[in-house]
Amino acid sequence: HPLSQKNLGDMYRKGLGVKKNNAEALKWYRASAERGNAWGLLSLGRMYEQGRGVKKNYATAVKWYRKAAEIGLALAQNNLGTMFRKGNGTPRDDVQAVKWYRKAAKQGNAFGQKNLGDMYRKGRGVKRNYKSTIKWYCASAKKGETWGLLSLGRMYEQGRGVKKNFKTAVKWYRQAAEKGLPLAQNMLANLYRRGKGVRRNDKEALKWYRKAATQCEGLPGGIEVVSGFRR
Known part of the structure; x- marks a missing residue:
């Protein structure tokens, strides 16, 4: 069988x-x-x-x-979209990437939704549209996909496609951080250190910086990932 x-x-x-x-x-x-x-x-x-x-x-x-x-397998559609986006094993083709990401996203695949949001945010293979970016990041985040959570948090922190809202950014960063995503842990620490969207708390900032740094330890450029986002 x-x-x-x-x-x-x-x-x-x-x-x-x-x-x-x-x-x-x-x-x-x-x-x-x-x-x-x-x-x-x-x-x-x-x-x-x-x-x-x-x-x-x-x-x-x-x-x-x-x-x-x-x-019709959604995850395969997402993966094929990524191969087109990166130009791996096929000529790079952002229009084809968007086509396959969209098929995956419409089936409810969280990775496809996040990736389609990326294409709208960057204007690759489709006209840049932050509202559509928010739509697809939100769909991905609601399914608990860590990069979707992080990406949605960034849109709220930066005020792209939505009114800037640090408190909402903290909400989404925290969910991704608690799932163990180092970059989200770093972004959450930044907001604690700056007192944006949350009461300033250097101990909490240190806690999340440490979690991110520990995960990145030994990886190429790992420490730079953490320090590079300090403002």
Whole structure:
């Protein structure tokens, strides 16, 4: 059964009940994909995109993502949109990226909603429109997607597409920060330190800076991520 093949691939990829084995995961994902299972197609595409159990090959990843996306799998549509946006395995095409992000977003995929919001904010593949940005960030944030929460907070902090409101920015940053997103933790700390949207509290600022810094420790440019947002 193709879904069972995909699930077996997951077990090998994650090392659940069996020793982790990306080559074996790839084998079962391929078996599922070749029988047309959308999740098998998506999973096989991810293995090629990430170079797990096989040499990294963006063009092949695009091939499998497209098959899953055309079946209607929202997450595959989002991933295909990202390949077009980055120009990985296919010529960069922002219009195509918007097309696939929109398909994913309309199905309620939180990643697609956040990414479509980004395209409207940057004016890539579509005319810049902050109102539409807010609409899609809000949809993503309401599903609890961490980057959607952060992005919506930024719009309120900066007053783009909505009246500037530091208190509301704090609300969204806090939700993303509590989910463990270092950049959101840093942004929340900034507002505590400046007393914007919340009573100034250097101890709280330090707490959130420390959480962000600890997560970034050892990563390239990690400390700069924290210090770079201090004003």
